[in-house]
Amino acid sequence: AQSVSQHNHHVILSEAASLELGCNYSYGGTVNLFWYVQYPGQHLQLLLKYFSGDPLVKGIKGFEAEFIKSKFSFNLRKPSVQWSDTAEYFCAVNPSTYNNNDMRFGAGTRLTVKP
Amino acid sequence: NAGVTQTPKFQVLKTGQSMTLQCAQDMNHEYMSWYRQDPGMGLRLIHYSVGAGITDQGEVPNGYNVSRSTTEDFPLRLLSAAPSQTSVYFCASSSAEGQPQHFGDGTRLSIL
Numbered sequence: 001a002q003s004v005s006q007h008n009h010h011v012i013l014s015e016a017a018s019l020e021l022g023c024n025y026s027y028g029g030t031v032n033l034f035w036y037v038q039y040p041g042q043h044l045q046l047l048l049k050y051f052s053g054d055p056l057v058k059g060i061k062g063f064e065a066e067f068i069k070s071k072f073s074f075n076l077r078k079p080s081v082q083w084s085d086t087a088e089y090f091c092a093v094n095p096s097t098y099n100n101n102d103m104r105f106g107a108g109t110r111l112t113v114k115p
Numbered sequence: 116n117a118g119v120t121q122t123p124k125f126q127v128l129k130t131g132q133s134m135t136l137q138c139a140q141d142m143n144h145e146y147m148s149w150y151r152q153d154p155g156m157g158l159r160l161i162h163y164s165v166g167a168g169i170t171d172q173g174e175v176p177n178g179y180n181v182s183r184s185t186t187e188d189f190p191l192r193l194l195s196a197a198p199s200q201t202s203v204y205f206c207a208s209s210s211a212e213g214q215p216q217h218f219g220d221g222t223r224l225s226i227l
Contacts, residue, residue, distance in 0.1 A: 009155070034215060043205060043218040044158075090157055102173065103148070103216065105158040 004093050006106035013081050014114050021076040021109045023091030032094040033074040034103075035065055039087045047089075050074065061085070083115045117141050121206050121219035128196045128226050136191040136222050138206030146209045147189040148173070148216065149181065151202040158205065164189055196226045 007022045025031065032051050036044040048059025055067040065076045074091060091106040122137045140147065148163040150173075160173030164183040178200060180192040189208075193200060203223050207216035 004157075006157075043220045044207075044216075045218070046215045049215055092158075102160060102163070104160070104174075105150075107155055107157040 004091055004104050004106040006089075006091055006109050008109045009107070010110045010112070012112045012114065015083055016080045017113075019076070019078040019081045019085075019111070021089055021091075021111070023074045023076065023106060025072050025074070025091075025093045025095075025104075027072075027093060027095035027104075029095070033065075033067060034092040034094070035059065035063070035074070035076050036090045036092060036105075037087045038090065038108075044090065047076070081111070081113050083113045085111060086113045087111060119206055119208055119217050119219035121204075121222050123222060124220065125223050126225070128193075128224065130196060130198060130226060132196050133192070133194050134196065136193075136204055136206075136224070138189045138191065138219060139187050140189075140206075140208040140217070141187065142208060142210070142217065143186060144208035144210050144217070145186065146211065146214075146216075147183065148207045148209075149179070149189070149191045150205045150207065151175065151200075152205060152221070153202050161191065161204075198226045200224065201226045 005024045034049045035047040037047050038044045048057050050057045050067045057065050063078050088108045088110045090108045093104050119140045145166045149161040150158040152158050159175045162181040164170045170181050203221050205221050206219040209216045
């Protein structure tokens with residue numbers, strides 16, 4: 001089945017550590033890719049998106065993600081995390097060969113940053 | 116800016132009851148969607164709409180109905196609530212196909 005996989009369910013880091021959250025998808029063809037963040041008790045907010053062009057995408061709050069087409073991956077990175085980055089992170093794929101409004105989300109990765 | 120507004124924020128129902136979750140957006144977005152969020156499963160698309168009068172099923176549509184009579188509103192109806200529908204429900208809107216979505220604050224629904 002077509003899917004979006006986030007391999008890390010819960011990541012615990014100390015402040016200033018580097019972060020990489022994995023995201024792989026199994027849809028073929030052209031896709032639009034997103035990372036969303038959900039802070040405790042809040043709704044999802046867009047961190048960054050990739051539609052085309054430079055595969056290294058810069059987002060808000062120092063986050064970036066790299067699209068590697070050959071690996072069907074869109075991993076999220078941040079060089080130095082802060083306590084305020086504690087949240088749940090969702091990778092999402094819009095497989096444009098399907099219904100264009102059909103956004104598929106990964107199961108999420110919970111990030112806990114220890115002060 | 117109000118963005119996407121969902122009501123109610125919390126609701127407890129008994130099995131078999133019906134209710135409507137409201138969603139309204141003031142951004143003139145054509146695309147609106149309903150998701151449910153369950154632990155360990157991320158968000159799953161229930162129904163979506165690409166414009167007034169047009170709706171379609173998502174990944175998990177069973178037990179839910181939607182309608183889109185105006186651009187602004189996209190209510191989600193549970194006709195006969197079941198415990199399996201206990202979840203957090205998010206409404207989202209976007210300006211165009213595949214564009215980033217704006218999410219509401221969610222409705223936490225418990226079915227006893």
